[in-house]
Amino acid sequence: ATGPILSDGTPLADLIDLERHEVSLRLLTDPEVFRLELDRLFSRVWTVLAHETEIPNAFDYVARDIGLDPVIVTRSRDGSINVVHNVCSHRGMQVCRAEAGNEKQFKCPYHGWSFNEQGRFMGSPVARENMHGEFRAKEELALKKARVQTYAGFVFATWDQEAPPLEEYLGEIKFYLDLMFDRTESGLEVLGPPQRFVIPANWKCPGEQHAGDGYHAMTLHRSINELGGSESDDSSMYGIDVSANGHGLRLIDRRKGKWKNNREAVLKAQTLPPFEKLRTIMLPPGLTPEMAEELKDKLTEDQIRVLADYPPSVGGLFPNMGTFCFEFPTPMGMAAIISWHSFVPKGPDEFEFVNWFLVEKDAPQEFKDLMRRAATLGLGTTGFVETDDADTWPMMTEASKGFMGRRGTIKYGALTGEDQPLTGYWDKGEFPGGGHLYPGFTKDDSQWNWWLRWRDFMLGEPWGPDAHH
Ligand code: FES
Ligand code: FE
Known part of the structure; x- marks a missing residue:
C-alpha cells in the first residue's frame, strides 16, 4: 500500500503489521501522525x-x-x-x-x-x-x-462533500443502534448540557477501546463488580461482537450474566415470543413497561428478536464516539444509563471528552431523576467506571513517547474470525442482524477492524469496501 511517508523515511503503512495484528505505539502520539489525522480523517468522517x-x-x-x-x-x-x-x-x-x-x-x-x-x-x-x-x-x-x-x-x-450519507456511513451498525437510541415515538432528550473535560491522552485510546474491548472491564473496572454493578465472573463477556465500517458494538448473551443464576427466568423466557419476553422479563434499560409497547411500532421483528436475546450494551462509532445503554447500581436500586461520548482531539496527547446523558422524553420525572443519578455515578468525570479509564489512557499515551516506547507495539492477536457458529437461541434460524459477527467471548476482532478503517483513511482510501480481517 502507498500512503504518506513520515519525515524519518518510515512509510505510515509500515506502522500497522497486517500479518501479526500489531500497531506501532508511535501512532498514538507522533505529531506528524496527528497532523495527518486532521487532514485525512477528521476532515472527512461524520x-x-x-x-x-x-x-x-x-x-x-x-x-x-x-x-x-x-x-x-x-x-x-x-x-x-x-x-x-x-x-x-x-x-x-x-x-x-x-x-x-x-x-x-x-x-x-x-x-x-x-x-x-x-x-x-x-x-x-x-x-x-x-x-x-x-x-x-x-x-x-x-x-x-x-x-x-x-x-x-x-x-x-x-466537511467532506464526497462522504456517503450518514445512514450509509453507519451501515449495518444502525440496526443495533436503534435498539438503544431509536425505539420510541418521542425519542430521547438530553439530561442537561454535556459534561466536557480534557484528558491528557491521545484520542485513539478511547476511540479504539470503544469499538470492542469488553475484556478490560473484568480487571480495570473490577471495583464496579465488587459494588454489585455487574457479574463478578466473566459471564458478561459472552455474546456477539458486531463490527461494521470500523464501528463496533457488544451484544450480551442474555442466558449468561445476571440471568444465569435464575434458571427459572431463563426457562420461562425461552417459552415466550420475543416481544413478550421484553415486556415481561427483560425490559430494555431506560424503558418503563408502558413505553416498551412502542417497541413494536418502531422496531422490526428481527430487531425485537435481537433485543430480546442479545441486547447491545456498549459500543463505539468510528472514529471517536462511544455509546452506552445499560443498568447501573444506585443507592435506590438499579437504574439505566443512556450515554453518548465524543473524544475530540486537541493535540497528539490531549483530547476533550464530551459526555451526553440522555433519557426517553416520555419517561416519568422520577424515572428521569433516577437515571440522572445512575449516570453521574457511573460514567464521565463523576463516575466510578470512567475514572478508571481516564487513568489508563494517559499512561498509554506517555508510554508511546519514550525511546523504547515508540518502538513498541500494541497487540490485537486474540481473534475469533468470521463464520463461527452462533450457538444458543439462534440454532433454529439465521441470526437476523448484519455486520461482521464474532460470537463467543469478546475478543480483538472489532478493534482490529477499527484500525483497518483508520488505515484506509490515512492511506487515502476512505470510502472503499468495509475493511475487516
Ligand atoms: Fe472578525 Fe475582523 S471582524 S476578525
Ligand atoms: Fe472502560
Whole structure:
C-alpha cells in the first residue's frame, strides 16, 4: 500500500503489521501522525456534535468542535440545523465566544462583522468605507458550512462533500443502534448540557477501546463488580461482537450474566415470543413497561428478536464516539444509563471528552431523576467506571513517547474470525442482524477492524469496501 511517508523515511503503512495484528505505539502520539489525522480523517468522517434537544428553539445554538476546527451548531427558524465554522472570514477571530445561547446574529468581537445563524455575511461597521474590500461578492464572506445529518436526534457533521450519507456511513451498525437510541415515538432528550473535560491522552485510546474491548472491564473496572454493578465472573463477556465500517458494538448473551443464576427466568423466557419476553422479563434499560409497547411500532421483528436475546450494551462509532445503554447500581436500586461520548482531539496527547446523558422524553420525572443519578455515578468525570479509564489512557499515551516506547507495539492477536457458529437461541434460524459477527467471548476482532478503517483513511482510501480481517 502507498500512503504518506513520515519525515524519518518510515512509510505510515509500515506502522500497522497486517500479518501479526500489531500497531506501532508511535501512532498514538507522533505529531506528524496527528497532523495527518486532521487532514485525512477528521476532515472527512461524520462526527457527533450535539443532540437536537440541546437546541430546541429557533436560533438556539451550542459551540462545539470538529477536530481542531471550532463550529457553531445552530437552529434556523424553519427548524433546520446548521453547522458553521466559528472562524471569522475577515481575520480569523472566533465570532462566537459563548458555549451556548440564542442569537439571530453573531457579531465578531474583533472588528464587528456580523453573520446570521447560517453563516451568511450580514454587514460590517462603517459600511460606507467598504471595509471588506472592493472585489468580494458577499457570498465569499460567509462562514464555511459543514454538511449536517441527524440520527436519533444526534447531530452529525462532516466537511467532506464526497462522504456517503450518514445512514450509509453507519451501515449495518444502525440496526443495533436503534435498539438503544431509536425505539420510541418521542425519542430521547438530553439530561442537561454535556459534561466536557480534557484528558491528557491521545484520542485513539478511547476511540479504539470503544469499538470492542469488553475484556478490560473484568480487571480495570473490577471495583464496579465488587459494588454489585455487574457479574463478578466473566459471564458478561459472552455474546456477539458486531463490527461494521470500523464501528463496533457488544451484544450480551442474555442466558449468561445476571440471568444465569435464575434458571427459572431463563426457562420461562425461552417459552415466550420475543416481544413478550421484553415486556415481561427483560425490559430494555431506560424503558418503563408502558413505553416498551412502542417497541413494536418502531422496531422490526428481527430487531425485537435481537433485543430480546442479545441486547447491545456498549459500543463505539468510528472514529471517536462511544455509546452506552445499560443498568447501573444506585443507592435506590438499579437504574439505566443512556450515554453518548465524543473524544475530540486537541493535540497528539490531549483530547476533550464530551459526555451526553440522555433519557426517553416520555419517561416519568422520577424515572428521569433516577437515571440522572445512575449516570453521574457511573460514567464521565463523576463516575466510578470512567475514572478508571481516564487513568489508563494517559499512561498509554506517555508510554508511546519514550525511546523504547515508540518502538513498541500494541497487540490485537486474540481473534475469533468470521463464520463461527452462533450457538444458543439462534440454532433454529439465521441470526437476523448484519455486520461482521464474532460470537463467543469478546475478543480483538472489532478493534482490529477499527484500525483497518483508520488505515484506509490515512492511506487515502476512505470510502472503499468495509475493511475487516
Ligand atoms: Fe472578525 Fe475582523 S476578525 S471582524
Ligand atoms: Fe472502560
